[in-house]
Every structure is written in structure tokens, then in C-alpha cells.
Amino acid sequence: MTQVVEQQGWVDQPILERESEVHAIQHALDELYGASANGSGARRGGVLVFAAPAGLGKTTLLSEARRHATERGCTVLSARGGEQEKQVPFHVVRQLIQPTVAAMSEGEHREILGHWYGIVAPAIGLTAPQDGAAPDPQGVRDGLDWVVTRLSVRSPPVVLILDDAHWADAESLSWLTAFATRAQELGMLIVVACRPDELPPDATVLHTLATRHGARPHRLEPLTPSAVARMVRSALGDGADDLFCRECWAITGGNPFEVVELTAKARDRGLKPLRDNIPHLRDLASAVKGSGLIERLEQLGPSTVRLAWAAAVLGTGISTRIAASVAALGDAQINEAIDQLHAARILTVLTTVKRDEVVEFFHPLIATAVYRSIPPGVRVAMHGMAAKAVIDAGLGAGAAARHMLEMHPEGDPWVVQQLRQAARENFSAGAPDAARRYLARALREPPIPEDRAHVLFELGSASLLHEPTTTVNHLRAALEEPEIEQGLREAVVYRLAQALAHTGKLVQATELLADEARRTSSARTKLRMQAEQFKWNAVRVDEQDSPARSRLLAQFAKRLTGRSLAERHILGLRGWDCVMRGEPSARALQYAERALDGGLGWTDQDFGFEVPAVMALTLMYCDQPGRAEELFSDAITEFEARGWRGAHLSFAYTLLGYVRYRRGRLTEAEDFVRQGLEIADRVGRGIPAQWQAVGTLIETQLAHGDIAEAQRVAESYDFGKDFPNSVIYPDPQAVWGKLLLARGMNDEAERQLAEAGQRLDSRGTRNPAWSPWQLDLALAQAKHQPEKARATAQDAVARARAFGTAGVIGHALRVQAATTDPAEAVVLLQEAVEYLEKSPAAYELAHALIDHGAALHALGKLERAAHQLYSGMEAATGCGADALATRARTELAAAGLRPRRRQVREQDTLSGAESVAARHAALGLGNAAIAADLGIGEDAVSKLLSAVFTKLGTDRAGLRRALGM
Numbered sequence: 024m025t026q027v028v029e030q031q032g033w034v035d036q037p038i039l040e041r042e043s044e045v046h047a048i049q050h051a052l053d054e055l056y057g058a059s060a061n062g063s064g065a066r067r068g069g070v071l072v073f074a075a076p077a078g079l080g081k082t083t084l085l086s087e088a089r090r091h092a093t094e095r096g097c098t099v100l101s102a103r104g105g106e107q108e109k110q111v112p113f114h115v116v117r118q119l120i121q122p123t124v125a126a127m128s129e130g131e132h133r134e135i136l137g138h139w140y141g142i143v144a145p146a147i148g149l150t151a152p153q154d155g156a157a158p159d160p161q162g163v164r165d166g167l168d169w170v171v172t173r174l175s176v177r178s179p180p181v182v183l184i185l186d187d188a189h190w191a192d193a194e195s196l197s198w199l200t201a202f203a204t205r206a207q208e209l210g211m212l213i214v215v216a217c218r219p220d221e222l223p224p225d226a227t228v229l230h231t232l233a234t235r236h237g238a239r240p241h242r243l244e245p246l247t248p249s250a251v252a253r254m255v256r257s258a259l260g261d262g263a264d265d266l267f268c269r270e271c272w273a274i275t276g277g278n279p280f281e282v283v284e285l286t287a288k289a290r291d292r293g294l295k296p297l298r299d300n301i302p303h304l305r306d307l308a309s310a311v312k313g314s315g316l317i318e319r320l321e322q323l324g325p326s327t328v329r330l331a332w333a334a335a336v337l338g339t340g341i342s343t344r345i346a347a348s349v350a351a352l353g354d355a356q357i358n359e360a361i362d363q364l365h366a367a368r369i370l371t372v373l374t375t376v377k378r379d380e381v382v383e384f385f386h387p388l389i390a391t392a393v394y395r396s397i398p399p400g401v402r403v404a405m406h407g408m409a410a411k412a413v414i415d416a417g418l419g420a421g422a423a424a425r426h427m428l429e430m431h432p433e434g435d436p437w438v439v440q441q442l443r444q445a446a447r448e449n450f451s452a453g454a455p456d457a458a459r460r461y462l463a464r465a466l467r468e469p470p471i472p473e474d475r476a477h478v479l480f481e482l483g484s485a486s487l488l489h490e491p492t493t494t495v496n497h498l499r500a501a502l503e504e505p506e507i508e509q510g511l512r513e514a515v516v517y518r519l520a521q522a523l524a525h526t527g528k529l530v531q532a533t534e535l536l537a538d539e540a541r542r543t544s545s546a547r548t549k550l551r552m553q554a555e556q557f558k559w560n561a562v563r564v565d566e567q568d569s570p571a572r573s574r575l576l577a578q579f580a581k582r583l584t585g586r587s588l589a590e591r592h593i594l595g596l597r598g599w600d601c602v603m604r605g606e607p608s609a610r611a612l613q614y615a616e617r618a619l620d621g622g623l624g625w626t627d628q629d630f631g632f633e634v635p636a637v638m639a640l641t642l643m644y645c646d647q648p649g650r651a652e653e654l655f656s657d658a659i660t661e662f663e664a665r666g667w668r669g670a671h672l673s674f675a676y677t678l679l680g681y682v683r684y685r686r687g688r689l690t691e692a693e694d695f696v697r698q699g700l701e702i703a704d705r706v707g708r709g710i711p712a713q714w715q716a717v718g719t720l721i722e723t724q725l726a727h728g729d730i731a732e733a734q735r736v737a738e739s740y741d742f743g744k745d746f747p748n749s750v751i752y753p754d755p756q757a758v759w760g761k762l763l764l765a766r767g768m769n770d771e772a773e774r775q776l777a778e779a780g781q782r783l784d785s786r787g788t789r790n791p792a793w794s795p796w797q798l799d800l801a802l803a804q805a806k807h808q809p810e811k812a813r814a815t816a817q818d819a820v821a822r823a824r825a826f827g828t829a830g831v832i833g834h835a836l837r838v839q840a841a842t843t844d845p846a847e848a849v850v851l852l853q854e855a856v857e858y859l860e861k862s863p864a865a866y867e868l869a870h871a872l873i874d875h876g877a878a879l880h881a882l883g884k885l886e887r888a889a890h891q892l893y894s895g896m897e898a899a900t901g902c903g904a905d906a907l908a909t910r911a912r913t914e915l916a917a918a919g920l921r922p923r924r925r926q927v928r929e930q931d932t933l934s935g936a937e938s939v940a941a942r943h944a945a946l947g948l949g950n951a952a953i954a955a956d957l958g959i960g961e962d963a964v965s966k967l968l969s970a971v972f973t974k975l976g977t978d979r980a981g982l983r984r985a986l987g988m
Contacts, residue, residue: 039250066210075243078280081216098178104190107338112454115195139166142666145452152451158666163453188217245277258286263296330360335394420444476504494522569786594618599637605790649976655679673702673712687865689903728906757796776800792831798838833859860969869898940967945982
């Protein structure tokens, strides 16, 4: 990309009948400096859009904005869309940013770009794209936000100017449209000019660019006869008579560009501005544009015509050396041709910020007319010459690829090679749309037979996240290629299964993997296909024989050591299956530890992030949420470092929030989940990441006690109207039933929870830690079907005891207490508290303490009731469970006890006694031995360890690791 120094007008003309637009510019700059009429003194940015057909003075107004901004000391970032560069990714972005950073060292580049360097530097042309996992487009857009924000802070105020926005590349335009919403808060002025009738169908966002900021685009009108008369007399002399001036207006329609051109030609011809010369005006006007312009060009000679054609094909900012190469002109010929074109006001030479000479048309209208005048066959040939010349000049395949799009397919392996290279560069820079265009063109070339499968695979991979259906077609075609090699075939099958899964065709995905496992003679390939098959079957809601799959998975896992990534994935999936089916948590942890021991990366494109995610969730459900948080924090770090700012990052933030929810840190949980939901909303409605975020947010709001907000969230996303056909956690239907229960709609809640339970049980998903649908169902049944509720709760407790974590057993016992008589309830709640004190589930502990206190109060045991209610109130307040804390205060007041102020404690910091107790427990000492060593009672030890488990986010089994022992 070449940044061009601003072109100077060849005829100085005053700005006529644009007073309101100039005033808008000046007013916007005043506000930018805090000098607006309201006297607030605060900087206020905004967006100005000037819209008009070609030639009505948009560029002149933008030049005026640039001049005023420069005079006031603003940092000006400017760019111009190009008709020939519309398909060059980040063409506009590079014009905006490169001049500012061109003189900086690499160290300064890294300082400005910060941790975004590896993501944004390729997009803005500072470094070549690197091989490896590519950033997604949203990641690049977020990085560009960061860079421009840093520039606005480093060198304020900033004025960003974009001319000919209707020709801006899609990547730059999508970024600018989203970023413009921040112009006001950043104190930045964005000024845009475009031709509204030439906007591409997918660029309608430009129409909203100004209106979303409280103003309408300024639509320029043609000049009036009096304004045209002033221009004519300024160019041809004050003696121009009125009829001559009026005819100039009639011929040009008041178009300023055409008026300037017409009067310039009249002056060159020595035409007197008198009525007798009016007949000659129309002859001159025909040479200003269209066929007349081309006839005038052709009169300059073949060498000059070839240079004009070459410049039109090459586009803006191309060096004279490359233009001469494409036009096949020597030094003497090109200098002569440039002089002729300059004299004819067709083309000139400008100097870049790097002091290079480049050719540039006087006006885009001229460039368009010249390009369209090139005979089609010659134009195609010149694009081919341009591609070769650009590559020979060292500008790379990415710069040449747009020319190859215009060439006729001829089966040239060199063209295929360059298009594949350009696709890799653009994909690695976060421009997958461009990569798909280039690969689709390479496929039409076509490639040689041994390369065809590679091109199909690359094209399918580039389309995966955006057009998974198209990906399926390309990858199926790749598999049908007779010369596909084994390593490529394996990659194609994996990617095709992924695409099928993403389009809801999980049955086809698993069948494909099973077929490939049977077909291959490679033990390594077979194992990997089976690992992928297990993974996708695990998220199928319509799996016919889930228990059989679990048995097969268990058999596989027994004989694996974890030496390869595929083996570790199977071990991890076995651990997750243990959790889903409610097998003993110790067994699930054993498999999880073996899977994690050799490492599971989050951004491995060949294996995906699903298994690392369920490993972290396995730890969470096994009462070790602290370790789960570490893994999800690692995921966020890896995703952000790679520029993966879409569904992957949404999952990670939501799941981190889910872990915090399970730990009872509700405020933190809500913050993380809302962040995940915001990212999911940007990716698309109805995607699994959004389902997960909405369900988790509803559960968090219910724990807060804010039923109205939970309902508002549900209504905003049509949650509860239907449910996805893949496994989501927390289960959406169970969450919906829980919300209905909280709203007092017990009958409908019971129906939804029973349906969810039947569906989950049919898949063998029996763990109340994973989905506590049974516990909520028991509460829904308790009022009108007490016996049924008691049986439901008892079954849930049995399942919880089978899984064996203190958190889920305590939760189940607390709910069981709600289905029994008061005397039994006190006993069950005492046991629930004792279990929960051994777990990191702070919210459940608070709930159990308050329930226990209320039950003791009902039996008249006020002293013990007060202690439990006080403890529960403090715990609930610490969790952010406002409704629960209010309930404790109400119970205390009803018992005639005065609520005391919450005791403030330092979170996540062990006291001396807690630290000693924790280390003893980590070494394997029981509570009795710890009590003897510390000289305190076993009850006191239990309370110390309960605080330890809450603060460290683990149960007893995970203490050694949590303490770093």
C-alpha cells in the first residue's frame, strides 16, 4: 500500500454555495476543542457525512476539513477508497494508519500496538502475516479499535477523514462503522464522503454512520446559475456575458467538476466567454467526460494511451516504474506520456511520504472512464501484466491477487500458487472473505490434479466459521479427489466433521468419522477419528444408545496411557462422561488429571477447544472450581493473544462466569457472563455460545434474587420458546423450568423440568451436579404433590451421594429437607451444612445455613437459629445473594433478634489458623488429628476448613495443588 501526498487542485476555485457544510466542519472542530456555543469546555467528537453524486465537491470539502484541522494542530488520519482496490483487504485502514507509524521504530510500534501487535500489525501492513492460527475478523477489528484509540490518546485530538467511502474495502468499512460509535466518547471527529447511489448492497451501514450520532448526512446539491457564473468569470475573466455563463450552467448541470474542466478547456482553446461562442461550448463539454474524454486521450498517441490504461488498471498510488512496466514504455516514453497526460488534465505524478513518484488521475471520474474504455481483451491482458509486475516489484502475492481475479482461467500453476499464497496471507491477517475469493478463483484456474484437493481443503477451511454449509461442499469434494494423500485426507475428514457439527448435522459428522476409522489402516488415524467421534456424540441430544457409547469409551480409556494428544482427548472425554453419568467424582478426576498431565491446548485448530473446556468443567463439578478458573483464564489469554474474539472467547468468559456462579461469587459471575453474552451477540443470534451465556445469566440473576431481571433477559432472547438440538450447559430447558418456578408458575415449571429430566435420563445423564433438574422438580412438586416431591428428592440425594462431592450432596440434602416434616428437615439441613462447609460452594452454604436457621426457629431453638441465620446472612451478603440475605434478616426479625452488621473479612486470604489447618489437611490429616495439633475442637476445625475451601476454590482432594505443595 502506498500513501499519497494530497493532490493539489490544478485550478484554484473558491468554495461556493457550501457555506452550511463548511460551517458544520468548523462547528465540529470547535466542539472537538471544547469551544462549542454551550460553553461546556469539554471535548466532543462526532461524525460528519457528505453524500453526493460524483463531481459535486465532496473531496473539496474534505480538503477544507483537513486544512482547518491541520491549522488547529489536530492529528489528521486520511484515506480514500479506490474503485480498483475495493477487494484489497484493509486498503483504507493502511492509508489511515501507516503514515503515522511509518517513521516509528519497531519498539514504538510494539508500544502503541501493545499486546495487539501480533494480531493487528499484519492487517495494517507493518509485518508479514505469520503461519499458524489466524485471528478472526472481530479480533482484528477490536485490535484496530485499540490502535486508533491509542493514537487518539497519544496525539489528541484526532480527525479521521475518508473520501470515496463507497469504494472502501469491506474489512475497513465494517471496522469504521462499528468504531464510529465511539467517536464522541473519544473526542474524535470522523468525516466521510461518499456517493450514495454507488454504495454496494452490503455497505448500507454508511447510511447510518451519521444518523446514529444525531445528525443527517449533508447532501450536496448542484450549483445555482449564479455560482457557476462566478466560477466562469473567475476562470475566463470578468467580461464573461450572462448568456455564456448561463449556458455553462445548463451544459454542466451545476456540477463543479465539470464547470472547472469546461472553463479550463475554454481557456486552453482561447475561447472568449461571449454569446457568439456558445455553440463551441458543447463541443468542449463532450471532451470533459465519457466518449469525448476518450477521444481526446486517443489523440495523444498510443504510448500515452497505454500509460493511461496501465494507471487505470493498477489503481491509486502505483509507482511510475510499475506503470511503465505494464505499459511497456521506456524512460523517455513514459516522461513524455506523463507530460502529455498532465497537460490534458487526465493524469499527474505525485510524491509519497517516502518520496516515491506515483501516478494519479486528476479525478476518479476520469479514472473510471479510462478503465471502462479499455477493450475487454486488452484489459484482461493488462491485469495479467500488472500481477506479474507487482510481484516482480516485491509487493507480494497479496497485492497481485486482485489483478488475477480479472484474468481468464488458463490452468496456470503459477497463478494458482500466487492465489493460494495471497489467501494464506489474508486469512492470517484476519480477512477470510478475501482468502475465500482468491481460493475460489484458484479453483477455477484450475489447479493441477495433485493440488486440487489442497485448494479445496484450504477453501473449505477458510469458510468454516462463516459459511459452514459451503465448507461441507468443498471438503466433500476434496475427499472425492483420487490423488488425495493420507495426511491431507485425515485433516479434511476432521474439518468436515467439524463443519457438519457446526451446521447441526451431528449424525452425519459421527458417521463420517466412523467410516474413516473403519477405512484407514493407520492405528494413529483410527484413534484420532474415534476420539472425534466420541467428542461429537457427547453433544448429540438425539444419540440413540448413549450408554453403549459410554461403555465403549470406558473400554478405550482403560488401555490408553495419554502419550498422544488423541489419547489425552479420549481420557478427557472419559472423565467428562463420568461427570455426566454421575459416576464417582474420584474416577472423573483421575481421568481428568491424566488428560491434563500431557497438556491440552486451547487454540489447536486440528483438535479444537471442546475437550479442554469439558476438562475444566469436570474439575468444577468435582468441587475444584479454582483449578477450573485457572484453565478458563488460560483460555481467555490464549484466545485473545490469537485474536479469537468470537464464539471461542464468548464461551471462555461465560464458563469462567459459570464457575464464579458455582462458587457463589455472583457479582463477578454476572460481569463475566455479560461479557461473554456481549461477544456472542456480535457473532450471531441463536449460536450455542449465546444459549450458554443467556442460561448462565438467568441462573445468576435468580441467585441474586432478581427474578424480574432474569425474566427480562429470557424475553430479550426468546428463551424458553424452543431449545437447541445440542448439549448446552447449563441445560436450557432445566433453566427455563427453574425460572418458571421462581415466578410461581409451578405447574408449567414441573412440566418443563420433567421433560428435561426425561431427556437427560434417556441419555444416561444422571448427575445433579451437572443439572439439578430433579432438585428444582422436587421443589415444584412439594406444595401439591408432597409424596412425589419426597421421592424425587430422595432419588436426587442418592445420585448426589453416588457422585460423592460435598457440594452436590449438601445441595441435594437442603432440597430434600424442603420436602419433609420440620423435625426431619432440621437433621437433613444440619447434614447439608456439614457437607457444604467442606466444599467451595459458598452460595449453597449460605442457602443451607439460612434454611437451617429458619427450621431451628420453627422448632423454637432460637439461640442456635440465630447463629445459623447470622452466619447465613453474612455469607449471602458476601455472595451478592441479596434476596437470600433479606430473607435471613426477615427470619431474624421474626424471631425477635436484631440483625448485626456484617463482619468484613478479607476475601481469598487465609488467616494463620486457616493456613495451618489447610496444610495439615493437605498432608492427609483428619479433622481429629488437626484439632489435637491446634488444641481446638473438631467443630472449629470444620469451620476453618470450610473457609479454606471457599477461598481457595477446592475441596480436600485439591488442597495440595491449591497450596502449591
